[in-house]
Amino acid sequence: MAKYLIKRVALALVSLFLVCFITFFTMNAIPGGPFNGEKAKSAAVMQVLNERYGLDKPVGEQFFNYLKNILHGDFGVSLKTGRDIATTIGESFKVSAKIGLLAILVALIFGIILGAIAALNRNKWPDRVIIFFVTLFTAMPSFVMASFLLLIFCIQLEWVPVWSTNNPSYVLPVLALSLSPMAYITRLTKTSMLDVLGQDYIRTARAKGVAHWKVIFVHALRNSLIPVITYVGPLTASILTGSLVIEKIFTIGGLGSKFVDSITNRDYTMIMGTTIFLAFIMILMNLVSDILYKIVDPRIKLD
Amino acid sequence: MAKNFDIPTPKKRLLSLQMDPKKFEPATDAEKRQQDVMAESTTFFRDGMRRLMQNPLAVMSMVILLLVILMMIFAPLFVPYGYEEMITVNGVRDPAAANLAPFHYSALEQQYIDQGGKIFPHIMGTDELSRDYFIRVVYGTRVSFLVGVFASLMVLIIGVLYGAVSGYAGGRVDLWMMRIVDIIYSLPDLLIIILLAVVFKESLDFSQIPIFANLGTNMVSMFIVFGLLYWVGMARLVRGQILTIKENEYVLAAKSIGASAKRIIQKHIIPNIVSVIIIMTAQEIPAAIFTESYLSFIGLGVALPMPSLGSLANAARSGMQSYPWKLVFPSVMIILIVLAFNLIGDALRDAFDPKLRK
């Protein structure tokens, strides 16, 4: 177990380093990139940049300075606004995190429940209905889903108000963000459960005289959830990337929309900072997911 | 005497049964074979294709895809509008022809028709720059489709080669090749794609090369990015297949009865690997289309004025209240194509994966 842990953590660190590396050097390769002076910038910004990154030093050293600063929580300064990036990220992420966490919970809870219902009613109407929607939703990109939801519920039916910071309405964004992953989790749970229900040890439990509901909810579910738990990592990644478009569509001022804006505005330092931050979260969640898997499945406990 | 049963009527003594002596002649082999109804054994592929064709959803999806492809190829031949061309009536630009609903005409166009002229109807209306929307959607579909197919092809080629080499070589070569795969696999791909797309957009310029001029720099950069990142899943899969097959007993068995290596590979290894690869590729195409439309939506996709379904959907947001159809058409196209590929992919897996036989 320890050996596995070390391997996984090492891999995560390597990935994070690679991301920083790619981010830094690609952004710098752009003419007018973050730190070179081909594009005219305001004197104040140039001064700050010079102080922090030593722009006259060789690129490699600049990179290490950048890394050092990141480790201290200093992500630099936005090229457009001059504001401290770390603060911006911190503030805007609060909103995104709230929506994201809700979306993860909704996707997991409903996904598992629906998947179990589908598995237990195989080929009967609940299964068919669920599978129909699952197939449909996995074919819908999140921006399509979000746009439709906005169109129908916000604009045409006016059931839900438009998002504003004073009057945040979480229903639609969370729904739009969670429907696609929920569909995937539903299918995953269903397949996993069907697989488990066909196993010999379920037959043993029945043969012992264990009540039907207990066989399903105790003996089968524990085993069925194992693949779902390993999906938590990719789930987080999908929610994070989905938030970029969701926030844009619902005009929510979260980290996602700030990221998209920085792309459109060519705010390279902001792009770098946000990318590294988001990458960190994704890599962390993948690591957590892998570790959770090893904990939950006792077969791997002793290694 | 055995007594482990209880039969209502007493067992008959043998000869009290009235039997026709003729029936006690031996049965011929032909008669026996008639009795024995066995499934005809077919080859792996024929069996799988048969099952695929019996799946109504799969057949429907294939029909839909075929229709879409036909539309993609032939629509521009019938529709007299270009995708970046503003509507002109009688040679005069008609800015009032913007944002027309499907099958509507602008005032100028209506005038022209009343005077006896013929105007090809705007099947999907027009966009905010008075360009025919239908043809734009068609071109957008082309882009998405092409990206999807070519990206998957690249994934296929690179992934299969890499995985095959790694699996076949084994040992330390395999170990290190897989380590690289692990690292790439753990990178958050969408973020990297975004980064690289941004970079390429700014710094590279493929418009000099004739083939790429139309597609735009972004498209090419997208291909590059796909080629760099997305092959890892396929590589892992192929390597896994090769490893299991290398160790699999039936290869040993074939070897032990003197089959040559070529025969082993042909009859045993290839069908297994090929079916797995096909299934995965069928799942890659919709994923690539998804990614392309996502990037286009953010603004990192193909360069304007070449439309992509994603960028069309994005542009439609601003007029959503008044012109909802502008959002609906490209979105529905995306859903249709991705759904069709998904269903075919699922059906392929059901048809060709022997472990899933009911």
Next chain:
Amino acid sequence: MSEQKIRKINVRVANPKPHRASSDHPVLSVENLHTSFITDSGEVKAVNGVSFNLDAGKILGVVGESGSGKSVTAYSILQILDQNGRIVDGDIKFKGKSLLEYGPKEMDAFRGNNCSIIFQDPMTSLNPVFTVGYQMNEALKLHTKYNTTKLATERSIQLLEMVGVNEPEKRLKQYPFELSGGMRQRVMIAMALACEPDILIADEPTTALDVTIQAQILELMKDLQKKLGMAIILITHDLGVIASMCDEIIVMYGGRVCERGTAEDIFYRPAHEYTKGLLKSIPNTDNMKERLVPIAGTPINLLNMPKGCAFCPRCENALKICLEEVPEELMMPDGHFAACWMNLKNEYEKEHGKEVS
């Protein structure tokens, strides 16, 4: 995790039953059972008219290939068939009462308690995410008076000792994957016996184990049976196992009973072509120098049962009548029964002393 030799077993039986009171009814009675599975490709007729009685304290052997319907018969008794399986005809009576009329709760009380089963593959028959102790305690808490964790654990330790598992306290806290195959099978046996059932069904209990462990497990079963007095249905395709253990044997093919009798009847006076084929295909000291003769062909396709005898397509001596009529069970001169038209023909020829042309 080395295997423990069978040591002197200290059997502490909760309700010692030196001999079961014999009642008018056999403890289990299967009457003309028909079980099918409804699949997309059609109705798979797994069991087609199987009847037998099981007396208290006796061991009944069921022999057949895979696909002969032996396991499905067992699952029908316990009603643990897959979702698409149904008992379409016949009856199963436990101590005179029909099991098919039991409601779900009664059936739950029947399973594991009056009748329990040991499965073939101990590797996959235990739930990987629960400890051995949890799984054993579950059976005890459900059906016996050891219904607290403390009592159940104590009893589980006794049971594990009874089946020859060493360090029982430690084993209870372990997960199934930490035990060897033989050890897991012993745990399965202990679990099956926890509630001291009247009937124990052993579905190929030794097939997935090493030969050396096989012998030990069989010895254990014989021993326990003597001490606990339960009836056993032993399902296997291994004729050697059958010979050493069973009071009576039925041979199954294509979901039907081909032949039934004592071990002596079956082995020395086989009266069904299938049985004869089986015997010819196993090596024994008598035919060491001869070639083994396997039975030609492949097992019957249960989706499309032939009109006549299920074994007909593979039978060397098939007659025309075999194609058309399902053979009835006929009594042999020594008293055992076989369902084969050849016997009728032989009798006929004997009596009339000439060939049927």
